[in-house]
Amino acid sequence: MRFVDEYRDQAKATALAARIAELCQPGQHYKLMEVCGGHTHTIYKHGLEHYLPKTIELVHGPGCPVCVIPMGRVDDAISIAQQPGATLTCFGDMLRVPGGKGSFLDAKAAGADVRVVYSPMDALKVAMDEPDRKVVFVAIGFETTAPSTALTLLRARDKHVTNFAVFCNHVTIIPPLKAILDAPDVDIDGFIGPGHVSAIIGCRPYETVARDYGKPLVVSGFEPLDVLQSVYMIMRQLAEGRCEVENQYSRVVPWEANPKAVAAIEATMELRPHFEWRGLGSIPWSALRLKAAFAAFDAEELYEVPGVRVADPRACQCGQVLRGQLKPWECRVFGKACTPEKPIGTCMVSSEGACAAFYNFGRLTRLAIATAGRS
Amino acid sequence: MTIKQRRARDELAAPEVVTMSHGSGGKATHTLVESVFVEAFSNPVLAPLNDGAVFRVGDRELAFTTDSFVVSPIFFPGGCLGDLAVNGTVNDLAACGAQPLAMSAGFIMEEGFPLAHLRRVVDAMAAAARQAGVAIVTGDTKVVERGKGDGCYVNTSGIGLVDSRATGLSAGSAVAGDRVLVSGPIGDHGTAVLLARGELGITADLTSDTAPLNGLVAVMIDAAGAGVHVLRDATRGGVATVLNEVAAASQVGVVLEEKALPVRSEVAGVCELLGIDPLYVACEGRMVAVVAAECADAVLASMRAHPLGAQSAVIGNIESEPQGLVLENTGFGGSRVVDMLVGDPLPRIC
Numbered sequence: 235m236r237f238v239d240e241y242r243d244q245a246k247a248t249a250l251a252a253r254i255a256e257l258c259q260p261g262q263h264y265k266l267m268e269v270c271g272g273h274t275h276t277i278y279k280h281g282l283e284h285y286l287p288k289t290i291e292l293v294h295g296p297g298c299p300v301c302v303i304p305m306g307r308v309d310d311a312i313s314i315a316q317q318p319g320a321t322l323t324c325f326g327d328m329l330r331v332p333g334g335k336g337s338f339l340d341a342k343a344a345g346a347d348v349r350v351v352y353s354p355m356d357a358l359k360v361a362m363d364e365p366d367r368k369v370v371f372v373a374i375g376f377e378t379t380a381p382s383t384a385l386t387l388l389r390a391r392d393k394h395v396t397n398f399a400v401f402c403n404h405v406t407i408i409p410p411l412k413a414i415l416d417a418p419d420v421d422i423d424g425f426i427g428p429g430h431v432s433a434i435i436g437c438r439p440y441e442t443v444a445r446d447y448g449k450p451l452v453v454s455g456f457e458p459l460d461v462l463q464s465v466y467m468i469m470r471q472l473a474e475g476r477c478e479v480e481n482q483y484s485r486v487v488p489w490e491a492n493p494k495a496v497a498a499i500e501a502t503m504e505l506r507p508h509f510e511w512r513g514l515g516s517i518p519w520s521a522l523r524l525k526a527a528f529a530a531f532d533a534e535e536l537y538e539v540p541g542v543r544v545a546d547p548r549a550c551q552c553g554q555v556l557r558g559q560l561k562p563w564e565c566r567v568f569g570k571a572c573t574p575e576k577p578i579g580t581c582m583v584s585s586e587g588a589c590a591a592f593y594n595f596g597r598l599t600r601l602a603i604a605t606a607g608r609s
Numbered sequence: 610m611t612i613k614q615r616r617a618r619d620e621l622a623a624p625e626v627v628t629m630s631h632g633s634g635g636k637a638t639h640t641l642v643e644s645v646f647v648e649a650f651s652n653p654v655l656a657p658l659n660d661g662a663v664f665r666v667g668d669r670e671l672a673f674t675t676d677s678f679v680v681s682p683i684f685f686p687g688g689c690l691g692d693l694a695v696n697g698t699v700n701d702l703a704a705c706g707a708q709p710l711a712m713s714a715g716f717i718m719e720e721g722f723p724l725a726h727l728r729r730v731v732d733a734m735a736a737a738a739r740q741a742g743v744a745i746v747t748g749d750t751k752v753v754e755r756g757k758g759d760g761c762y763v764n765t766s767g768i769g770l771v772d773s774r775a776t777g778l779s780a781g782s783a784v785a786g787d788r789v790l791v792s793g794p795i796g797d798h799g800t801a802v803l804l805a806r807g808e809l810g811i812t813a814d815l816t817s818d819t820a821p822l823n824g825l826v827a828v829m830i831d832a833a834g835a836g837v838h839v840l841r842d843a844t845r846g847g848v849a850t851v852l853n854e855v856a857a858a859s860q861v862g863v864v865l866e867e868k869a870l871p872v873r874s875e876v877a878g879v880c881e882l883l884g885i886d887p888l889y890v891a892c893e894g895r896m897v898a899v900v901a902a903e904c905a906d907a908v909l910a911s912m913r914a915h916p917l918g919a920q921s922a923v924i925g926n927i928e929s930e931p932q933g934l935v936l937e938n939t940g941f942g943g944s945r946v947v948d949m950l951v952g953d954p955l956p957r958i959c
Contacts, residue, residue, distance in 0.1 A: 458943075594948050
């Protein structure tokens with residue numbers, strides 16, 4: 235397939251792998267974090283670690299929008315869905331996210347009207363087609379998806395739609411990155427930076443990672459060769475003693491922000507003082523809420539929600555996985571109590587979640603290692 | 610709260626009910642079948658859990674199968690509820706190595722369903738039955754109130770005569786060294802139905818692959834006889850699910866080559882856009898076969914000579930390890946696990 239096969243070329247990967255290996259200093263171990271869940275998915279789906287020397291370890295970061303949603307917010311959305319006349323709309327990968335009292339899928343089976351949409355505009359269309367329903371869109375995602383929610387809100391206002399609301403769970407990427415870098419026990423050598431978030435915010439916001447924390451960051455595309463080239467670019471910076479923000483994904487990501495997208499976000503949303511991140515705890519000024527001018531579309535204003543903070547199950551170690559401190563298989567419930575069909579933690583839900591990606595695609599590597607260890 | 614306590618509390622708070630996942634053909638369906646149906650109906654004919662039941666009558670083996678169809682929309686490019694319902698049952702029998710003898714058809718119709726639509730569905734059934742060389746010899750109709758159904762659902766059952774050269778066919782019959790074949794491009798049906806729903810705003814020149822495969826299976830058995838070890842109709846859950854069933858039932862490893870998988874570029878493109886893997890997308894006219902290595906060339910040649918198998922391909926091998934798993938050597942040069950599907954990206958595809 236054109237524009238896909240080019241980025242999955244085995245010969246180019248082999249050549250790149252040789253150059254990466256040359257950049258490894260003997261006796262040194264490198265820990266690189268791919269921030270974005272999309273990268274985690276690519277790494278496991280294509281078996282990318284096959285091309286990396288044993289001394290380069292990829293750790294998975296917090297950039298999976300589903301994984302960072304705390305249980306309390308799921309419960310809040312379910313309580314909205316259970317109100318008379320309400321139709322809850324969401325992206326498909328939210329369906330199985332466990333809340334304190336079950337998932338959207340459970341709520342749907344119990345009678346709530348929960349529908350999967352592919353974009354917030356589709357949710358608005360449901361509202362316009364079915365004026366008797368009160369349609370609430372569960373908005374999730376980083377700056378990547380916030381503009382489409384923002385444009386939908388603007389459209390809803392312009393069309394005077396009165397039965398549409400947004401339950402806003404949009405988050406921003408820089409605060410959790412800083413939270414990870416500020417934690418005392420994190421030893422990451424460099425970052426594979428998010429791709430699609432950066433198509434909106436540009437590369438400039440990451441400068442703090444290089445300047446203030448001394449870590450190289452390379453904004454990366456999502457095809458396997460993109461990720462491999464980004465690893466090469468980080469390793470080259472480390473070898474040359476440089477520490478910069480570089481852009482591997484220049485075919486999509488500009489250096490500066492996308493002004494139209496940012497304007498749409500700013501017209502409709504503002505930072506909220508506190509937002510609880512699954513596993514990372516409360517991070518100030520890290521998430522978006524609707525502006526007062528859009529209160530008529532704000533599910534948090536329109537519905538009574540429990541708004542209760544629900545503690546993660548004690549055995550769940552999603553937080554450490556999201557901070558890159560634990561590999562999925564090191565979590566004490568991974569693959570045993572926690573599996574994709576009965577997830578305990580969010581990392582096991584979305585295909586971009588580190589645990590689900592590893593469980594679905596990557597177990598082979600660990601199996602091989604375990605088998606080799608036994609023999 | 611411990612996880613055990615939480616689970617207990619969750620189960621008290623939300624008694625278990627059927628969810629859409631139970632219809633996906635993946636893990637949840639298996640759990641449901643094992644824990645509800647197999648437990649209640651337990652008997653030796655049911656036990657192998659193949660596409661149909663095979664039992665002996667006198668000196669011949671008969672295959673018996675049933676299937677219900679709830680596809681939405683009812684009409685889609687390349688087919689409709691009617692031909693799908695006939696082909697689905699014919700193919701389940703074919704996967705048992707059987708030629709169909711007779712079929713039944715049951716209709717559950719919703720008040721208000723246009724008779725013109727019903728006629729189109731029934732005409733398509735008649736045409737599909739003619740193509741497969743089988744007669745629909747008995748049937749049933751029921752009507753439910755408006756709002757209690759979704760237009761029309763169809764159930765078909767079929768009975769067939771098992772080819773005496775293919776009596777060992779079972780998901781549990783794969784052995785290390787065998788080759789894995791598929792009779793054509795994968796994922797056409799699921800993708801065509803998905804696009805026909807018109808929710809995605811994507812258009813592509815794609816039609817369902819729905820077709821009766823009893824003729825194709827006959828030439829495969831002519832070519833290799835008992836060398837054909839497993840036949841599975843790759844419907845819900847796609848090729849990946851079928852091969853996971855083979856890996857589990859035969860206690861073998863299945864190793865696929867991504868580069869060898871036949872996938873139309875339109876299907877690959879739609880799946881790429883939606884983040885779906887074509888390996889999990891339903892086919893309605895594709896047979897997955899596991900055959901002895903020494904017969905693989907002959908079987909492949911016979912399939913390619915048949916109009917419904919022109920694009921057949923060898924897609925992988927059966928190995929002794931790792932037992933119960935399907936692996937794929939990726940086109941990029943790595944390898945990965947191809948697990949059973951959890952949840953359903955495309956509900957009500959058949």
